Amino acid sequence: MARQEPDIPGLPGGIEEAEPRLDRAQIAQAALDLLDEQGFDAFSMRKLAVALGIKSPSLYWHVRSKDELFDLLIDVVVGKCPLPDDDGRSWEERLVGLGLELRQVLLAHPAATRLLPGRVPFGPNGLRLADHIIGVLRQAGFDNRLSGYGYLLLLFYVVGFAGQEIAFGKGPENHARLGQITGFLRDLPADRYPHLTAVADELTARPGLTHRFELGLVGILGELDRRRRE
Amino acid sequence: MARQEPDIPGLPGGIEEAEPRLDRAQIAQAALDLLDEQGFDAFSMRKLAVALGIKSPSLYWHVRSKDELFDLLIDVVVGKCPLPDDDGRSWEERLVGLGLELRQVLLAHPAATRLLPGRVPFGPNGLRLADHIIGVLRQAGFDNRLSGYGYLLLLFYVVGFAGQEIAFGKGPENHARLGQITGFLRDLPADRYPHLTAVADELTARPGLTHRFELGLVGILGELDRRRRE
DNA sequence: AGGGAGACCCTAACACTGCTAGGGATTCCC
DNA sequence: GGGAATCCCTAGCAGTGTTAGGGTCTCCCT
Numbered sequence: 001m002a003r004q005e006p007d008i009p010g011l012p013g014g015i016e017e018a019e020p021r022l023d024r025a026q027i028a029q030a031a032l033d034l035l036d037e038q039g040f041d042a043f044s045m046r047k048l049a050v051a052l053g054i055k056s057p058s059l060y061w062h063v064r065s066k067d068e069l070f071d072l073l074i075d076v077v078v079g080k081c082p083l084p085d086d087d088g089r090s091w092e093e094r095l096v097g098l099g100l101e102l103r104q105v106l107l108a109h110p111a112a113t114r115l116l117p118g119r120v121p122f123g124p125n126g127l128r129l130a131d132h133i134i135g136v137l138r139q140a141g142f143d144n145r146l147s148g149y150g151y152l153l154l155l156f157y158v159v160g161f162a163g164q165e166i167a168f169g170k171g172p173e174n175h176a177r178l179g180q181i182t183g184f185l186r187d188l189p190a191d192r193y194p195h196l197t198a199v200a201d202e203l204t205a206r207p208g209l210t211h212r213f214e215l216g217l218v219g220i221l222g223e224l225d226r227r228r229r230e
Numbered sequence: 231m232a233r234q235e236p237d238i239p240g241l242p243g244g245i246e247e248a249e250p251r252l253d254r255a256q257i258a259q260a261a262l263d264l265l266d267e268q269g270f271d272a273f274s275m276r277k278l279a280v281a282l283g284i285k286s287p288s289l290y291w292h293v294r295s296k297d298e299l300f301d302l303l304i305d306v307v308v309g310k311c312p313l314p315d316d317d318g319r320s321w322e323e324r325l326v327g328l329g330l331e332l333r334q335v336l337l338a339h340p341a342a343t344r345l346l347p348g349r350v351p352f353g354p355n356g357l358r359l360a361d362h363i364i365g366v367l368r369q370a371g372f373d374n375r376l377s378g379y380g381y382l383l384l385l386f387y388v389v390g391f392a393g394q395e396i397a398f399g400k401g402p403e404n405h406a407r408l409g410q411i412t413g414f415l416r417d418l419p420a421d422r423y424p425h426l427t428a429v430a431d432e433l434t435a436r437p438g439l440t441h442r443f444e445l446g447l448v449g450i451l452g453e454l455d456r457r458r459r460e
Numbered sequence: 461a462g463g464g465a466g467a468c469c470c471t472a473a474c475a476c477t478g479c480t481a482g483g484g485a486t487t488c489c490c
Numbered sequence: 491g492g493g494a495a496t497c498c499c500t501a502g503c504a505g506t507g508t509t510a511g512g513g514t515c516t517c518c519c520t
Contacts, residue, residue, distance in 0.1 A: 040348075114347065114348045116347075117344065117346075117347040117348075117390070117393040117394065117397065118270075118344045118393065118396065118397045119397055120397050120398060120407075120411060122411070122414065127418070127423055127426060128423075130423070130426050131422075131423040131424070131425050131426040132425075134425040134426055134428075134429055135424075135425040138425055138428070138429075144428060144429040144431075144432055145429075145432050147425070147429050147432070148429040148432030148433050148435075149432070149442050149445065151429075151433070152394075152433065152442060153442060153445070153446045155394065156390055156391045156394040156395070156446075157387060157390060157391070157446065159390055159393075159394060160347075160386050160387060160389055160390005160391060160393060160394065161386045161387070161390060163347035163348065163389075163390060163393070164347065164382075164385065164386040164389060164390065165386070166348065167347065167348045167349050167350050168350060177350075181350060181352070184352065188357070192361075193357055193358075193360070193361040194361070194365075195361050195362075195364040195365040195368055195377070196357060196360050196361040196364055198364075198368070198374060199364055199368075199374040199375075199377050199378040199381075201374075202374055202375050202377070202378030202379070203378050203381070203382065205378075212379050212382060212383060215379065215383070215450075215453055215454065215457065216383045216386075216387065216449075216450045216453065218453055219446075219449035219450040219451070219452055219453025219454070220445075220446045220449040220450060221449070222449055222452070222453060223445055223446065223448055223449025223452060224445065224449070227445065
């Protein structure tokens, strides 16, 4: 009993077969939809089963656990990030563009993005993304060490930034949060937190986050470039 | 019935009073200990109650919900990050140092750090930290806008980096993970992921993460500095 | 001194969770 | 025709966060 792929334990596998009635891809997609619509806290295996028209224990024939399902689901999200071709742009422009797109993809699925920290995005799509990023860097003349650095830094930065951005009120379920924070900061005692209250408006200004994101990313990549001349 | 502080809803308050038998600080500390020892998945309100010598419903007299408890707990962790005095170092050195220390504090509590993404660290200690960082920037001559940028970028970067770092195998419960990933990357088909497999060793090399962390942070702060001359 | 308010913890229970054991169909191959 | 494999089911376990409501103890006020 139970099939669930002959892969490395704990990491989603990469071989797809033809499934008859209901396959893992459909389940992952339905789970993502449910997460998008109902939010993070509302998700449960039972509700997912209802959405699929089956009973919850049947899910466990397709998927080893809720956690594995989440791995699958994250890979679906990561797979939505386009990998631009080798056009005329410089390596830096391409990676900044990729970072911006990945961020957009994550922000489009806030509830799913909350699952990402604590996980390694090494599903098939995640691997493809990793290979692409590292390829761009190696092609640009970085050695293996710095290419590995660059990939991890880019990934960590984007995931971290998007995650915190969502915490600050991005997404439907957290949208009220932003107003709360704005009010909270406004009511803070200025004598106790003089600097924070002075710049409070800048923290909650919604537009401009993209600009901030890009600033940091450019800084990281620029520093990476600087390090190879040493 | 129920007291739980007259604060802004959803965000931990900042006024401490004298509590008789068991106060929120003790509960938060015990929760942190439990998380450190047993790991993220093993935590529950009932186990926390046992550790405190009471029954679980009694916790709800002190704390509104598990979520609020987590906010408290995170502020305890954040509070462990020292804020260096205004010594002779430049603003950049001081902020890099602060980032390194904050990262260390987070890595020392991996299970608790997994709670941080999706949350805004605006407990009393988090506010103190924010005010300090922004203060350093403003004192260095940055305007309000860039100071706000800098604080968010620093915070997002550190939290994101530490979170992913933990996912990659830092911490007791995830330590086996690193070996898994190493083996997983080694067994990957080189024709499908040529670049990734070429640099696989660099990704799982444990030492050097501090170096990578610092590289990115220096890059971000340097870019921030560059932007003010425009 | 007596009464009341509040602090602090309890028992009982609700609605829900992830997940397993084990059993029926249906399909396909030998 | 027999057997294996696929795919879903019912029943149920052990555990979760949380609420309702009731006790007891302490302290303050009159």
